[in-house]
């Protein structure tokens with residue numbers, strides 16, 4: 136839209152139909168009103184940082200996540216680096232709040248696809264090495280805070296920690312600008328099953344050990360929501376909380392493999 140110098144007026148609301156004709160612009164809401172549940176993952180990972188999503192700029196929200204992350208998970212360190220590109224705004228926020236200098240310690244090769252959506256384990260393993268390369272002079276002998284937007288399976292984080300250590304870092308502290316992902320998405324995002332989501336069957340300490348970090352800290356759900364102005368509960372946060380905004384029938388719960396969680400009350404349907 137910026138390319139054609141369009142003016143941002145407002146988002147088209149869910150369930151809204153806008154008709155533009157020679158008489159002007161008309162807005163219709165033909166469906167019954169329901170509770171708004173915008174996908175919070177747009178702010179964490181999916182959207183471009185220069186985009187306006189749900190009326191807010193993505194870069195500024197991500198920076199706010201990083202500031203809150205630093206407030207909730209402080210650590211003594213020499214340098215803050217992002218996992219590029221999606222970790223950049225949060226790392227800037229972490230650096231700003233903590234006063235620890237920001238550096239580019241990992242350089243991303245922009246010609247290779249994003250790991251999160253590549254289905255084959257083999258391709259993902261291969262992908263990390265091609266995609267990122269360390270800047271040794273930034274990392275050597277340093278206590279490094281590395282900021283990423285999320286941990287899904289843990290395999291990528293493990294390789295990144297190893298890469299930073301091999302480049303000479305003295306300590307590697309991983310900070311994640313979203314809460315642990317416990318539950319899959321059933322609303323169109325191709326997330327892994329619960330078995331593959333590392334946080335759903337490991338404690339934070341176990342994840343820390345698996346990714347071989349010196350420390351690991353996540354943003355809390357409350358911290359994440361506190362960063363979004365006027366969020367008023369209008370977000371889907373089901374992958375963190377298990378509170379799916381569109382209820383499942385018992386049959387769907389069984390089909391989706393959520394039955395055990397549902398019985399335990401972990402998934403609210």
Ligand code: SF4
Nearest residue numbers: 174175320371373374
């Ligand atoms: S479960 Fe909700 S918050 Fe998570 S990715 Fe799906 S729509 Fe987004």
